[in-house]
Amino acid sequence: MLLPSLFTDYMTTFRSSKKVNLMANDLFKSEGDINYGIERDNYISKIKDSKTKELLERDSKVFYHQALSTPCMQALSYADQSSIFDIAGNDYLDFHGNNVHLLGYGHPRLIAALQKQMNTLPFSPRRFTNETIVQLAEELVKRSDGDMGRVLFSPSGAIAMGMAIKLARKVTGRYKTISLWDSFHGASMDTISIGGEAIFRNDIGPLMPGAHLAPPPDPQGCLWQCGDACNAHCASYIEYILKKEGDIAAVIAEPMRSVPIIPPAEYWQRIRKACDEHGTLLIFDEIPNGLGRTGSFYTYKQYGIIPDMVVLGKALGGGLIPFAGVLGKSLFNAVLKNTAIGHYTYEKNPLGAAVALELMKILDEENLIALGKEKSKIIEEEVKAWKYTYKIIDSFRASSLLMGIVLDKDHHYWTKLDVAEFLMYECLRNGLNFKVSQGHILTLTPPLTITISEIKRALNILKRAFDALYTRCQR
Numbered sequence: 001m002l003l004p005s006l007f008t009d010y011m012t013t014f015r016s017s018k019k020v021n022l023m024a025n026d027l028f029k030s031e032g033d034i035n036y037g038i039e040r041d042n043y044i045s046k047i048k049d050s051k052t053k054e055l056l057e058r059d060s061k062v063f064y065h066q067a068l069s070t071p072c073m074q075a076l077s078y079a080d081q082s083s084i085f086d087i088a089g090n091d092y093l094d095f096h097g098n099n100v101h102l103l104g105y106g107h108p109r110l111i112a113a114l115q116k117q118m119n120t121l122p123f124s125p126r127r128f129t130n131e132t133i134v135q136l137a138e139e140l141v142k143r144s145d146g147d148m149g150r151v152l153f154s155p156s157g158a159i160a161m162g163m164a165i166k167l168a169r170k171v172t173g174r175y176k177t178i179s180l181w182d183s184f185h186g187a188s189m190d191t192i193s194i195g196g197e198a199i200f201r202n203d204i205g206p207l208m209p210g211a212h213l214a215p216p217p218d219p220q221g222c223l224w225q226c227g228d229a230c231n232a233h234c235a236s237y238i239e240y241i242l243k244k245e246g247d248i249a250a251v252i253a254e255p256m257r258s259v260p261i262i263p264p265a266e267y268w269q270r271i272r273k274a275c276d277e278h279g280t281l282l283i284f285d286e287i288p289n290g291l292g293r294t295g296s297f298y299t300y301k302q303y304g305i306i307p308d309m310v311v312l313g314k315a316l317g318g319g320l321i322p323f324a325g326v327l328g329k330s331l332f333n334a335v336l337k338n339t340a341i342g343h344y345t346y347e348k349n350p351l352g353a354a355v356a357l358e359l360m361k362i363l364d365e366e367n368l369i370a371l372g373k374e375k376s377k378i379i380e381e382e383v384k385a386w387k388y389t390y391k392i393i394d395s396f397r398a399s400s401l402l403m404g405i406v407l408d409k410d411h412h413y414w415t416k417l418d419v420a421e422f423l424m425y426e427c428l429r430n431g432l433n434f435k436v437s438q439g440h441i442l443t444l445t446p447p448l449t450i451t452i453s454e455i456k457r458a459l460n461i462l463k464r465a466f467d468a469l470y471t472r473c474q475r
């Protein structure tokens with residue numbers, strides 16, 4: 001056994017060698033920003049508040065260090081509506097929120113619904129049903145299309161994805177899947193197998209057999225270098241695997257990736273058709289962006305197709321309760337009689353259901369999905385105008401309040417700086433939180449309840465960060 005001090009030394013060496021690897025290797029910069037790197041170190045070294053330093057230190061001692069959370073960058077004490085507050089009293093508009101904050105933090109109506117449910121039926125053993133969970137299932141079905149008519153709930157998105165995979169295996173009698181490189185569907189063993197991120201997959205196998213990965217419909221990282229003249233070769237590639245293998249159970253993907261990557265309608269229409277031709281199911285992971293963020297209650301509605309299953313999570317629990325679920329065709333019920341694909345302790349969770357039902361009421365009553373599109377337009381117009389001043393901005397991608405400022409991928413040659421990280425930490429210092437995806441996309445996902453004045457404040461912080469970048473690079 002390693003002595004504690006030796007172990008500490010070992011970890012320090014491990015971390016710094018890892019740091020070199022990670023910095024040298026963009027492979028690890030996929031879903032989110034990593035917690036190694038010069039800009040992170042700069043940011044942390046400038047924290048003056050002693051209570052923050054102490055709490056970060058304690059966190060660092062008792063949590064396993066991994067590349068996307070501990071070592072953490074700040075310590076929080078409070079959250080309200082669109083903002084989070086650190087323990088030194090600084091506030092940050094949260095344009096990240098891990099996408100649980102569709103209605104902001106601590107929405108009073110969600111809290112009231114939760115409290116009411118806590119006071120009556122806080123937990124429902126799964127051999128019993130309850131009014132709230134049935135109402136939620138009915139409501140999700142009502143808002144869907146085609147034969148989608150049954151659900152199963154679980155305590156996390158990854159688990160819900162696992163149920164979807166198991167259901168696809170039972171329905172088709174096959175086990176192979178096709179999903180996309182760079183994608184993320186959760187951190188469990190089955191979901192890292194269908195996920196395409198090195199940071200989750202490397203050195204941890206063997207992964208689930210039969211999990212094929214295809215290149216994503218990523219305009220900047222297109223394997224076939226289609227550029228603006230998209231030839232949908234990436235759709236052809238999936239059609240090709242479907243044909244060659246002939247026994248794929250399911251194609252699994254986010255209809256719009258959180259990066260964001262927003263494929264054209266043709267992409268999903270072709271894949272839907274190919275799935276039908278090969279007896280393959282189409283499973284959409286709408287965990288981070290379903291329920292209205294992209295401009296429709298279910299994102300699939302924007303593509304003129306109906307998937308066989310939709311997986312929901314994150315905002316479903318309103319940022320109060322870990323809660324997720326899979327919604328699929330009624331027909332699939334026939335194959336489940338002598339098996340259990342779910343059976344998670346919180347399957348009939350009335351607390352999550354109470355919050356989700358109230359969330360849907362608020363979305364409808366306040367017309368928040370439609371308003372989200374208008375708010376997104378304000379941001380789009382402003383950012384597109386910046387392109388003339390800040391040449392580093394390549395493009396702006398958005399589907400309502402799933403937005404990304406895409407930076408020129410080759411910026412390293414211009415600045416010798418990790419530009420995206422520089423901008424992110426500059427914004428954090430000035431009160432705006434967002435994540436960096438794929439190392440060069442500033443991913444912006446504010447709550448649908450964000451106000452116009454908060455949007456203006458966020459844009460101002462971002463603009464100042466670009467100014468700081470240009471000042472720094474002219475030095």
Ligand SMILES: Cc1ncc(COP(=O)(O)O)c(C=O)c1O
Nearest residue numbers: 156157158184185186285287288
């Ligand atoms: C697209 C996608 N799928 C699945 C998950 C997993 O959800 P959870 O963390 O609740 O397991 C996430 C979480 O970030 C996600 O972004």
